[in-house]
Amino acid sequence: MHTAINMGGNDINNAGNLNGQKATVKGDITSEDGWLITRNNKGWMNTTHGGGFTMTDSQWIRAVNNKGITTDGEIKGGKVSGGTIRSDGRLSTGEYLQLEKTATAGTSCSPDGLVGRDSKGAILSCQSGVYHERGGWLKGHHSGMPYWAQGSTTEMRPKNIAFNYIVKAS
Template structure:
């Protein structure tokens, strides 16, 4: 079969179009594969960033509990520029981290807790990553975002600070005497955990934070004593709800009523005293119940006694009724 010159030219043009279409198809396929590979790589990176943030948060939570429970010991060694250092090994050994928890994050960076004392009885603490891979700033920003408001990173524009998420806060690394360089993250425990004062009752006062020494619920000392109490001040004291002893208290002040199902006992020559009127009841020997300051006793009821003696004049407002009987010429002891 013979092909004319015109037909040959037409077939040649059609073949050229097919080749061009095939070439574009190959380009489109390669482009889609590249985009897909980049998306997959980005997804894998994002997964690693999330895992790193979760690992960081676990250390931060453990560090916050450790610092609360060991506040006095840590604040005793920390200074404004030389912080106390708490490692993951220390947190594992004290059971604040699980025994199998690793020392590094998904990028081989180690965790280090730094706690400095900017003022007396105060701690300012961060969890910092050191060593390992250098994460690009897109990654450190994403890790910080996953940590929430307490998350931060070391920016490339100023490697001397840790910058909080979206510029929410920043701290100078010189305060902590350590700078791991760009590609690392930090979280601020003093933001995350309210200066570490939310859940625990502190043994020592923390300046500017009276809430650390305030109970928000009833306390049960499980049958133990409260010893060496100097003063107890309360608006209501109901002794029926106190299941322990308070020993060696020098003063107990209450603005409400005080009740007990047992005795109110004094151990010396004292008793009940009216602060307002300066009188009361007390005993200073085994025989007499005495009115303090020689106060008078007033009642609209009866005063009953086995015998009644008066060292001074005795007066009555009506009649003196004698219920005894004396026979004429009989005896009447005693004389008088």
């Protein structure tokens, strides 16, 4: 046959294979027990919104036009990588958190609340735009006396107690 067929809205049933160059349909395309198979750097695309999925090599599935992917479910994988990973809730790990790059205490940072590590692995915290070491320690001689008098609710402050100490805290 060397001409177009107008089926007048009727079906074509019991066809073995349909071969051709293009198919344009107005409704859904449904496959029972089959795949949507594409070749040659093609995939699925939504022309209304300019997004979809494609494969241009044997390693990665890519979002067309670098569109984001969203789900209320989960995204799982052996490794998730990228420039920035953001969570609107808590970020948790089933093992350890490994910070690869190092920072230096006393240097500038942004934003406040950023957590880093120094070259020895000690945790640093960005406070008021500067990396600070955590905690502090007592250095020198101190009595070890508690700040509260036994059997009393009166606080005994260091200025009222005779001992020598230096507190270094970040």
